[in-house]
Amino acid sequence: MKPFVRVTRGAVDESWHAGAIAVANPEGEIVASYGDLDFFTFARSSCKPIQALPVVESGALEAFGLDESHLALMCASHSSEPMHVEKANEILQSIGLGPEHLVCGVHVPHSREAYEDLLRRGGTLTAIHNNCSGKHAGMLAYCRATGADPSSYAELDHPLQQAILRTLSELAGVPVDDIRVGVDGCGVPVHAIPLRAWARAFASFLRPGAPHAAAMKRILSAMGRHPELVGGSRDRFDTDLMRATQGRIVAKGGAEGFLAVMDTRLGLAMVVKVLDGNARAIPPVALKVLTDLGAISAGERDSLHAYVEPSVLNTQGREVGRIIAEFSLHRS
Template identity: 85%
Template sequence: MKPFVRVTRGPVDESWHAGAIAVANAEGEIVAHYGDLDFFTFARSSCKPIQAIPVVESGALETFGLDDSHLALMCASHSSEPMHVEKASQILQSIGLGPEHLVCGVHVPHSRDAYEEMVRRGEALSAIHNNCSGKHAGMLAYCRATGADPSTYAEPNHPLQQAILRTLSEISGVPTEDIRIGVDGCGVPVHAMPLRAWARAFASFIGDRSTHAAAMQRILAAMGRHPELVGGSRDRFDTDLMRATNGRIVAKGGAEGFLALMDTASGMAMVVKILDGNARAIPPVTLKALNDLGAISEAERDALKPYVEPAVLNTQGREVGRIIAEFSLSER
């Protein structure tokens, strides 16, 4: 069996990762793929730009004086750096709520530097430091703008969650009853459907074929202009991909080895799923696919060189292997 991604240690292929890719044009048609297009999967946090659509359409940004930097954070899985915590706090302050109203729970920040600085200051962790706090603050802003109950915003039958489900159904072409719903790591509903449907959904962000086009264009612009708010200041692949392409490619990673991206210049969307959920394979797979599609320049690829064949390091910081993507896309 030919590997999709192989992980080397010295001269030996120590591990393999299987995966699938779907590429769609602006009309939502699959134009290239690898693996099983019907693999049924959650997009996890890659769905955040879609979850933000009803928030934008509610008028919450205008109602509470929020700008595109706050919108970018609503689409983020951030590293809990001071800039992220500040933006999330601004959203909550503008709507008259506090961290205690976030139901996303508490975890240690992804940024080790940010966490160590908190420890030095003696600052306690709260839900505002959760990587999903921007999304949850945005959901609360929707509630304040529409009069929906903010205490139940994470429940599947809440008006916001129903609006998200309807929107996802519209842009993916999958009936609501065929979209399966689970609970995400942060406590809100998370949706599963075939990989080809995810590609179609993200392709709807490009062009104007959707009734949600205005909101989606604003979301793309916000993420592209503020990539560091979507991820973090360093070592975040989706952020670095957006930086390297100056926001032409808008990308959002998700847990369990999922990534979605939209190329606003070529009118193409791509979703990647690593079947065993190991996100270490996402960067080399994504960059190889973009290179094969002619969707990334040599200069952009050079700017992302550490991600092309990421090094496997031991505890001495010594390179002992590589993560290498090896596959060929099939055209449809």
């Protein structure tokens, strides 16, 4: 991996982050890149739009009266704000299940304000507050719509997980047997393929007539129209990027320094992986690529100025350094 972000403290480059970038057109051809595109990596939560495809194609949304706001939450790593918890509960109520059926576990919400409000009200954290609760609720909706066993939906041999595996294989052009499978932080299977294959998979969302095109279009629309449900109302880069571009660009971050971006106007998909997993490098890298590709206007970039060269702050709130993306894309 090659360095692509430097972190300064005063006039000194204190740290560097290495990583790789792949940009693909709708046919899956790499048109711009940086670093090792054959690096095998998990996309983590960036894969949620792909994991949602079998859910959409099962007819679960129509069967249970769910709309695109619920679909957006199925693709989310949300901040556990009230709007997120409400939408997750709506999905579960519509299918006759409850938070106890979610196997994603419990963690402190990403939103500090939401967590402090829950404590003030004497509430208790449950799996519904997990940032993946929307994805898991969607998976349970698939089970209800298809008659699959809801108690084992997180197991690799479950019909849903096998459908996700086949779908990813199809979109990425990687044989099922070559996809490496682990367990995600929320307990469901997670998949590793080369970075160039991830770019190909997300680029298929932009190809008219591609397999699963109708479901892909619905997912892009849901995420682009409800960016705050995909992430949160504050300090979420993927949400803010979608807001700034009015949903023209659809983005989904993943743990350990992964990001997937789909530009519906230019028809380009970008994936970024930070080798050390530090997500602080993601926003400046993504914005530099989008700027270099002409994917965002000056006004849109200005509205995201806090992410262009993020400040390094000390405990006084004083800026003591910057996080600066510094690389040149290779154009194919």
